[in-house]
Amino acid sequence: MTEAVRLQAVAKDYGPVRAVDGIDLSIARGQTVALLGPNGAGKSTTINMLLGLLEPTAGTVRLFGGSPTEAVRAGKVGAMLQESGFAANATVRELVELARALYRDPLPTAQILATADLADLAGRRLDKLSGGQTQRVRFAFALAGNPELLVLDEPTAALDVESRQAFWAAMRRYAATGRTVLFATHYLEEADDFADRVIVIARGRVVADGSGADIKQLTGGRTVSFDRAGTDLDMLRRLPGVVEAEQRGERALLRCDDSDRTVRALLAEGHAWRNLEITGAGLEEAFLSLTASAGKE
């Protein structure tokens, strides 16, 4: 069994609203996968179905060949949910010890505290922690049992830049031990930097699946920018290869999925322009054009 996660035609309706609209995906053991998408794309719903906290309206979810609940009971899964609270009146150490006691083969306490950067806070009461510290406790609770699959829903949402870096460093160390990690994020650079594989979700569907580089290539996303010298923005928007056009001061910024065609047309149609620049798109541009095309259907 080399497959950690398998979703087949998974859909979820909330009343008349379809939050997840038929997702198929398979994650091999040992992969670090990012689930990337804007708010409301269906990331959390997908994760909750994957953990057995929500029943799919249609389709099947399998973890390590069994049902999510079986995998969770067997201690194969650790998860960090969005905004989950803790019991009051307990200390960080007590919570970590509780998590260790619930799993068959936990990590040593000292290692958990060090990984989550909590060694200095072990004696602190849970209700006396800052938002960032609480987030690290959630991480500690999720990894304490040394689970084969670690699921993290928007793990860095409450963190400042510094703790964000520390968090990803810890996550990398964990993934390096051969564990499977699945994390949801809407930070594009995080998905690009920390995942072997990026699955882009928009409007409840998988719109792209590959490495960060694959996704950029898939859209061919580049930005063409120039001083537009009076040329009408709507006109530019209609040029071939343009996904989106916007104006920033005097400059026109064209997000393109085929910048070669765009530039050729720009020359051929004789529009006025100066200081032309073509830049490779980051994942952000790729992501925007993917999301936009999912909406056009």
Add this chain to the structure above:
Amino acid sequence: MRAYLVFELRRLIREPRMAIFTVVLPVLIYTISSGSSEEAGQVGGVDVAAYLMVSMAAYGALVGALSVGIAVSQERANGWLRQLRITPLAPTQVVAVKALLASLLAIPPVVSVGLVAAFAHGVSFSAGQWVALVLLMWLGSLPFAAFGLALGFTLPPQLTQPVSMLGVFGLAFLGGLFVPVAVMPHVLASIATWLPSNRFAELGWSVVAGQAPPVGGVAILAAWALIFGGLAAWAYRRSAALR
């Protein structure tokens, strides 16, 4: 499951509010009310000091048993119970631990009010009576533990607290814990005998009178345990249902 029970017990001991409502308050009411009624003689064949001791112990036990429902409601709202559901701990084990905790909270008021009664108000029983008193009041608190859990798995935290308080006061007052059933108007008195709070305290009153609890009373209490237990199970399933 043992680790979770220990974790919960440790938290409970740190909660000062709990001690105030389940120990200090019943002892205080007991001291005040039995101090003013020392010459009243007997109620239902029992010295007033002993009768009131059981009433106040029962009242404290009600408060204690229902308080766990308030915690459940809060932990449901803040996501902690959800977090526990993605660990190997089975959800039914969580519920079992909560029910056990709720019933255990019935013990401190019985012991503390009992101690004050023995040392300050000259109430004296055999060791066997003390053991029977604590044991029966512990087991007898189960319907209230279930009632608390039913509320906690149904209501949001803002509502669980006031509704629990209302439940405790209603049950305590109508069940004859504040005013003995013997001096209640006829209608209220006949209602009282059907209430779990009255039959719960009756366990204690029987023990201090040196008698076995009446079978009819135990049956009524058991029926309430089934009703509240069923409600709690239903409420739990509803709250944990996969939607």
